[in-house]
Ligand SMILES: NC(=O)C1=CN([C@@H]2O[C@H](COP(=O)(O)OP(=O)(O)OC[C@H]3O[C@@H](n4cnc5c(N)ncnc54)[C@H](O)[C@@H]3O)[C@@H](O)[C@H]2O)C=CC1
């Protein structure tokens with residue numbers, strides 16, 4: 001029997017979707033789903049009246065109306081780290097492609113297709129000097145954003161015999177602990193920028209970082225440095241970058257977010273938002289997204305939400321009803337919920353609460369059914385955002 005309707009948007013790897021059992025329908029055409037799995041397409045949660053949760057199979061959630069979702073009690077997940085290796089696995093080759101003039105070298109080889117066969121090796125040897133490059137080893141890498149991707153990139157730089165500097169204004173302890181000790185973490189961004197031959201961006205786009213890479217940012221970079229953007233297009237002020245490429249202050253701009261002006265510039269290399277596009281990464285993201293979504297839909301448990309607190313509670317076998325109360329994070333809500341339930345003689349087996357400063361989330365296990373009238377009473381409180389009654393079988 002179908003309990004939950006899932007809508008997929010974009011190509012979601014089957015490895016994850018296959019984990020959903022018979023209780024789920026999965027349909028890209030479903031316009032009234034309980035859950036959504038999406039990659040980079042724009043999603044406005046207002047378009048889905050019964051939506052409970054959305055999982056972004058990836059890291060960035062700038063394509064989703066997260067603030068609206070919070071107001072409506074819709075849980076938004078992402079899949080931290082699931083595609084990080086794929087990004088790192090592309091950024092280093094892209095830097096190498098620029099430094100070693102690979103692109104020009106490949107075009108040159110293609111141009112030899114019409115040359116008589118006995119002349120090809122002569123042409124190769126006599127003209128290859130034009131494509132001489134420089135090595136990654138020995139260069140200094142600056143990583144802006146030491147999250148899942150940034151830490152792997154910084155460590156990868158050390159493994160490639162680079163000097164590595166990194167900056168992050170809000171580093172998580174988990175990520176910092178994974179950094180190799182050879183990486184220098186600077187307290188100010190300018191100290192990373194001023195040291196680096198190659199600056200790579202690995203931070204989210206938000207109201208604080210939109211346009212962050214402007215003329216001032218670029219002026220703090222070493223003359224002749226290379227800028228790499230595999231984070232998000234709008235973090236970079238394109239005009240400032242193009243001006244710096246023209247003046248020579250930047251040697252090159254390597255980006256996953258092509259625009260007409262960037263593509264047209266001779267000192268750029270672009271890929272079509274390919275950072276996460278590997279079989280392995282798509283499988284990882286899909287499996288993680290589906291796991292998060294099903295734990296939420298079945299049990300109300302939360303891991304890796306970007307707008308709700310993390311919380312997990314395993315129900316006792318005697319529990320019949322799991323009541324979820326999602327509320328604004330204001331004082332007195334636990335007392336309010338327990339009072340309403342107590343007034344109606346409801347025996348609480350387990351009460352678990354977490355908050356993230358904006359949303360309070362309560363998992364309340366009950367050994368009986370729960371009347372709709374009690375839920376209605378809870379929902380009448382203006383600080384209650386949403387409730388769910390999950391019947392455990
Ligand atoms: N090109 C692609 O296909 C992909 C792009 N991305 C982009 O890369 C971004 C980073 O991904 P993850 O490392 O997985 O995320 P993450 O959340 O693990 O790390 C982001 C880091 O950026 C830091 N940060 C925030 N504001 C900052 C600022 N002003 N300056 C420096 N650091 C700042 C955060 O503190 C955090 O440590 C994502 O938000 C996404 O936009 C992610 C995956 C694939």
Ligand SMILES: O=C(O)CCC(=O)C(=O)O
Pocket residue numbers: 039040057058059060061083273275276277
């Ligand atoms: O799913 C994709 O291809 C894009 C991945 C991405 O940009 C992200 O995870 O933030």
